[in-house]
Amino acid sequence: MLQMFLRRLFLGAITVAIVSMIIFAGVEILPGDACTAFLEREAQGRVLENCREELDLNRPAVVRYLDWASDALRGDLGVSANGQRSIAEMVGARLQNSLLLAACALIVGVPTAIFLGVVSGLWRDRPVDLVLSTGAIFAMTIPEFVSATVLILVFSVWLGWLPGIVLTSANAPASEFFPEIILPVVVLAMVMTAHILRTVRSSVIEVMNSDYVQMATLKGVPYWRMVFRHALPNALLPAINVVALTIAWLLGGVVVIEVVFNYPGLGRMMIDAISDRDLPVVQAIALIVATVYVGVNLTADLLTMVANPRLRTLYTRK
Amino acid sequence: MTDTPVIQLSDLSIGFTGRAGHTLPVLRNIELTVRPGESIGLVGESGSGKSTVALAAMGYLKRGLRVLGGSATFEGHDMFALSRKELESLRGGHLALIPQNSGQSLTPTLRIGAQLTEALRLHSRLDPAQFPARVLELLGQVRLPDPQAITRRYPHELSGGQQQRVAIAMALAGEPRALLLDEPTTGLDVTTQAHILELLRDLARETGMAMVYVSHDLGAIARVCDRVVVMYAGEVVMEGSARQVLTAPTHPYARGLLASIPKLSDPHLPMALGGRPPAPGGAGDGCAFVDRCALASDLCRTSRPMLAPGPGGAPVRCHHADRADTLPMSSQGDHAARAEAGTAPVLSLQDLEIRYSKPGILDRLRGREDTRPATVDDITISIAKGETLGLVGESGSGKSTILKTIAGLLPPADGEIRFDGDAPLPRSVEQRGPDHLRRIQLIFQNPDDSLNPRHTIAEILEQPLKLYFGLSGTALQDRCVEILERVRLGGHYLDRLPSQLSGGEKQRVAVARAFAANPDLVLCDEVTSALDVSVQAAVLELLNDLKAAQGTTYVFVSHDLAVVRALSDRVAVLYQGRLCEIGPSAEVYALPSHPYTEVLLGAVLEPDPDTVPKLTADDVIELSPPAKGCPFQRRCPRKIGAKCDTDTPPWQTRDDGHAIRCHIPLDDLHRQQHADS
Numbered sequence: 001m002l003q004m005f006l007r008r009l010f011l012g013a014i015t016v017a018i019v020s021m022i023i024f025a026g027v028e029i030l031p032g033d034a035c036t037a038f039l040e041r042e043a044q045g046r047v048l049e050n051c052r053e054e055l056d057l058n059r060p061a062v063v064r065y066l067d068w069a070s071d072a073l074r075g076d077l078g079v080s081a082n083g084q085r086s087i088a089e090m091v092g093a094r095l096q097n098s099l100l101l102a103a104c105a106l107i108v109g110v111p112t113a114i115f116l117g118v119v120s121g122l123w124r125d126r127p128v129d130l131v132l133s134t135g136a137i138f139a140m141t142i143p144e145f146v147s148a149t150v151l152i153l154v155f156s157v158w159l160g161w162l163p164g165i166v167l168t169s170a171n172a173p174a175s176e177f178f179p180e181i182i183l184p185v186v187v188l189a190m191v192m193t194a195h196i197l198r199t200v201r202s203s204v205i206e207v208m209n210s211d212y213v214q215m216a217t218l219k220g221v222p223y224w225r226m227v228f229r230h231a232l233p234n235a236l237l238p239a240i241n242v243v244a245l246t247i248a249w250l251l252g253g254v255v256v257i258e259v260v261f262n263y264p265g266l267g268r269m270m271i272d273a274i275s276d277r278d279l280p281v282v283q284a285i286a287l288i289v290a291t292v293y294v295g296v297n298l299t300a301d302l303l304t305m306v307a308n309p310r311l312r313t314l315y316t317r318k
Numbered sequence: 319m320t321d322t323p324v325i326q327l328s329d330l331s332i333g334f335t336g337r338a339g340h341t342l343p344v345l346r347n348i349e350l351t352v353r354p355g356e357s358i359g360l361v362g363e364s365g366s367g368k369s370t371v372a373l374a375a376m377g378y379l380k381r382g383l384r385v386l387g388g389s390a391t392f393e394g395h396d397m398f399a400l401s402r403k404e405l406e407s408l409r410g411g412h413l414a415l416i417p418q419n420s421g422q423s424l425t426p427t428l429r430i431g432a433q434l435t436e437a438l439r440l441h442s443r444l445d446p447a448q449f450p451a452r453v454l455e456l457l458g459q460v461r462l463p464d465p466q467a468i469t470r471r472y473p474h475e476l477s478g479g480q481q482q483r484v485a486i487a488m489a490l491a492g493e494p495r496a497l498l499l500d501e502p503t504t505g506l507d508v509t510t511q512a513h514i515l516e517l518l519r520d521l522a523r524e525t526g527m528a529m530v531y532v533s534h535d536l537g538a539i540a541r542v543c544d545r546v547v548v549m550y551a552g553e554v555v556m557e558g559s560a561r562q563v564l565t566a567p568t569h570p571y572a573r574g575l576l577a578s579i580p581k582l583s584d585p586h587l588p589m590a591l592g593g594r595p596p597a598p599g600g601a602g603d604g605c606a607f608v609d610r611c612a613l614a615s616d617l618c619r620t621s622r623p624m625l626a627p628g629p630g631g632a633p634v635r636c637h638h639a640d641r642a643d644t645l646p647m648s649s650q651g652d653h654a655a656r657a658e659a660g661t662a663p664v665l666s667l668q669d670l671e672i673r674y675s676k677p678g679i680l681d682r683l684r685g686r687e688d689t690r691p692a693t694v695d696d697i698t699i700s701i702a703k704g705e706t707l708g709l710v711g712e713s714g715s716g717k718s719t720i721l722k723t724i725a726g727l728l729p730p731a732d733g734e735i736r737f738d739g740d741a742p743l744p745r746s747v748e749q750r751g752p753d754h755l756r757r758i759q760l761i762f763q764n765p766d767d768s769l770n771p772r773h774t775i776a777e778i779l780e781q782p783l784k785l786y787f788g789l790s791g792t793a794l795q796d797r798c799v800e801i802l803e804r805v806r807l808g809g810h811y812l813d814r815l816p817s818q819l820s821g822g823e824k825q826r827v828a829v830a831r832a833f834a835a836n837p838d839l840v841l842c843d844e845v846t847s848a849l850d851v852s853v854q855a856a857v858l859e860l861l862n863d864l865k866a867a868q869g870t871t872y873v874f875v876s877h878d879l880a881v882v883r884a885l886s887d888r889v890a891v892l893y894q895g896r897l898c899e900i901g902p903s904a905e906v907y908a909l910p911s912h913p914y915t916e917v918l919l920g921a922v923l924e925p926d927p928d929t930v931p932k933l934t935a936d937d938v939i940e941l942s943p944p945a946k947g948c949p950f951q952r953r954c955p956r957k958i959g960a961k962c963d964t965d966t967p968p969w970q971t972r973d974d975g976h977a978i979r980c981h982i983p984l985d986d987l988h989r990q991q992h993a994d995s
Binding site for chain 1: 427
């Protein structure tokens, strides 16, 4: 088990390393560099040379990559091209905000999704299930910016119940984001609920048709006891992985929502950095998001292994 | 009092609503009475509704099914009228079920102890403090060694036989008065099956419970049941004492079923029962069996026979039951085609050693040798052209592993494979040329898994033809039709998908695909295990015809000794990946035998209430072979001493080529075995 864990950790580290190379190479291939972006029209002749000298851009790419990577390992993500501020500091606050958004969405979304998925699976093909399944498909297919806009229109513009846009500054403490954070959380929760609900539903249906559920019924186990003791522990195993993917998505990929609601998270910072051609920041965020993805998936796999006795034996035997 | 039925099904019909909105019956007018202490066998092909009957007796219907009429009662309770609460208290209590596949019927996330305790909590009147002791007692009652350790295991950590025993213990927890068994030994090894059946017989006698035993295996039924009910297409077609049904059946279907079972004592191929049962609702007005019946007359087509006493008094559903005894009942099929003597070996395996595990990177770096015994070791066999070699053994004996290695799917760790006198065959399939690939073909156990469900039959057959013969256009089309006709299917099957075919038809397509390559050597891996007996007989007949026509060489792997006997010229017996015995099939099945062969043969159940299995060795499943000595040392009933643990036994070969690998001299072995039988 420990050996297995160490192996997975090692593979995860390699994945992150490869991703970091791709990120670095991608930025390297783009025409121009931090200096041309920063100096804009003055980027020529001596000024450009001096700038490059100052930022050490004249050294070979491999050396610069190794420098960047080893600094990143120590938590130093370098300085931004515009304003020369420490990226670690800038990202820190944004990451906290993204975590806050993700945590709220998870706290709301995951229990709802699992509950509705189980309901939908147990009452398969009944009206409840039809409503929930159809609703889930709608929530999945309507793009977030559309549902976000509709919610803003209804709850902020027409009803005036909730603020439609986040005006709190990036460095404000978490408590100040309420109630502005409610609408973005609702939109995110809707999308993720749909995904998790569908996985849980099909898994519940499969398990409820399994031989052991039939056996439990024929053994005289009362229905709800059968559901909670025999069916759900097995049916919820696949949900762990979907939840993990959702967490990863929440932490890195909710760019659209952050832009629509003007939420100061990592995603919007990334967009801003791209439009400013602030390449060191882009690199840093991409690296963080990749690490989060790998870490969350690793955690999910380990959890599945702990929760599933069959996998546990498989790996302890080895 | 004893005559009050425990279970009674009266005029029970169950069905579902088809796509077109019609009601399609799955069971029609079932009458079944089970009295206390009685054990009744329900037999029939898959789809005959026998499992549905057992589940209906518990008031349980599979999704989509509903009761169309009639009733099912248990001790006077109408099972389909009870509330959910009342059902829950009966089920698993006085009326318990033992499922077909206990491996999948035990909840994977709960420990065995927890599942048994749950059964006690639901149905036992014991004080909860006594539950742990009772759990151990139940596990002991089903003869599981070390019950304490078993309670802490998860279901997947037990062998198939152990899982089945746990399921039986769980059923016994509620002190049942009636036990329903749904194919409880299907999928288990012969020795395990025989032990489980003996256990059930003993338990029935000890506890006086009634049993309804559902199975397609007439051998198992013969061993356990007093009365037998034969089902066909959702109807009871015959009912009577086990002796009556198994030795003098009066329904043509029952006779056909018996004729299609290969028997150990009979070297003939079993006789196939042609055709297939009607789909639900497709039986029409007449007799459901009319299309497959040799006695069918116009009357059978227009009027459905009633269940009425036939000759001998047993109820039978046939207009012509009085003439049924003109139909054959034992296998009068052909003798298997035999190889010409003295031909050169087409395949020879030399000192083959196969390992699944590879040494880990660390071990390889440190230069450590793998000291674990190989999965398969020391296999030397040669097979003559046109010969059929049967490979038998329990699950885990390495028989399928050897096939995979011959096919190149699993390269051997050591030893060589020579094919057709050539230089050694490349070890893996990637290194072999198209000619070798074409000449060695493999047919798998389950056609549902080996045929691509999205390819039509034409696409499946075209692949080898295009690949090996470069055929195209009408030549390709014609060849496909020709091949299909050779497996008795016909060109109209070309556009169909595997899902539109029955199990037997699918396996024929798999056979056709192998023969499309015009192979010299065909490897058959349990090719009939997933099929009904009547269909199995047809596939065996087909394989035999193809062999007679083309002189194909077969390596035929099966756990069913009777099937192997019917088809093989020579038989090799494997235990834990090592050869125990090899020789002409008539010799291997006669005395003297290797003690392991003796154990296997003793556990085979014949469809005859008068034969008793001889159980000698335990049904313990060994996970790995012993490091040295005889592979069978730990289970051998004739073990002679420390020599068996330390020395590899020598081959003792007789003039007819029959060889046994044992420390006991053959004459002694023969004398001992003769005295015991």
